[in-house]
Amino acid sequence: MAVLEIKKINKTFKGGLFEKNRHVLKDVSFALPEGQTSGFVGSNGAGKTTTIKCIFDFIRPDSGEVLFFGKPLDNNAKTRxxxxxxxPYLYEFLTGMEFLxxxxxxxxxxxxxxxxxxAHEALKKVDLFEAKDRRLRTYSKGMLQRIGIAQAILTRPDLLILDEPMSGLDPDGRAMVKDILREEQRRGVSLFFSSHLLQDMEELCxxxxxxxxxxxxxxxxLNTFMAEFQSLEKAxxxxxxxxEVRRG
Incomplete structure (x- = not known):
């Protein structure tokens, strides 16, 4: 069963007075298998974030269909x-616990x-339990990213979608986020995360x-892909x- 199905999503942004319209998503279609970790990889500006925003209807696509667990997004699916x-926009006047x-x-x-x-379970997973009563304005960049992940895993979701979860983190922060994702993998969560770093895909997906x-x-x-091309960079x-050849 596919936990998420994207069918022929198109999105065009209108240009300004002297700008052309930008067709940023072109018949985007894919499906994510249940219980696996799926990587969404592409260069900066390739369309990853726009696709994810269209999946959640934060940006209304021009056409196409999105199904979660075989059905359109509803309140029951949102809890999963x-x-x-x-x-992420984080309310800096809240404590970590209040944010959750x-x-x-x-x-x-x-x-x-x-x-x-x-909440205690999520905070311990991201190593923020001791900071749960501190205001978010006192958190470092890495701590803010981890509290964001804590809210994402708070409800023990069946599907976890993360947009560039390791962006801007130092090596220690990246290692910690990867460990958190591996723990979610062991729990059987279906993971979907975007990155422009191919190494992340090879390690986790x-x-x-x-x-x-x-x-x-x-x-x-991924293994089929690697068998044909030997490395993600080459592929x-x-x-x-x-x-480029197809587009002329």
Whole structure:
């Protein structure tokens, strides 16, 4: 079963007075297998973040369909999905615990059932339990990224979608985020994360989606991909060249 299906999404942004319209997503289609980690890789500006925003309807696509667990997004599906945007907005006047409570309320209303257990569990996973009562304005860049991940895993989601989760982190921070993702893998969560760093894909993923200039160049098993091209760097270069030839 596919936990997420994207069918022929198109998105065009209108240009300004002297600018042309930009067709940024072109019949984007792919499916993510249940219980696996899928990487969404492409250069900066390839269309990764726009695709993810269209998946959640933060940006309305011009056409296409998105299915979560075989159905359109509804309130039940939302409680089964964890999400971390590329540039999350964090309320700096809240403490770490208050920030998690805000996201819990968005999912479940004012009910406190299981909240403290889940919040403590998430904070310990991201190594922020001792900082739970500090204001977010006092957190470092790495701590802010980790509290963002804590809210994404707070409800023990079945599907976790992360947009550039390791962007801007130092080596220690990147290693910690990778360890968190591996722990979610062991729990059986379906993971989908975007990155422009091919090394992240090789380390963590079993499934791969490659995008460039708003077009899907590959959607399938990572090992099959590697067997044909030997390295992701070589494969990405070949796929981009093939795309350029098709486009003339």
């Amino acid at each position: 999905i964890g999400y971390l945007p590329e540039r 409570r805000l996201h819990w309320n968005l999912c479940y209303g004012a009910s406190l059932k299981d909240f403290h257990e889940r 079993s499934h791969l989606v490659v995008v460039n200039h708003g077009e899907i160049l590959y959607n399938g098993v 990405f270069a070949v796929l981009k060249k093939q795309q």
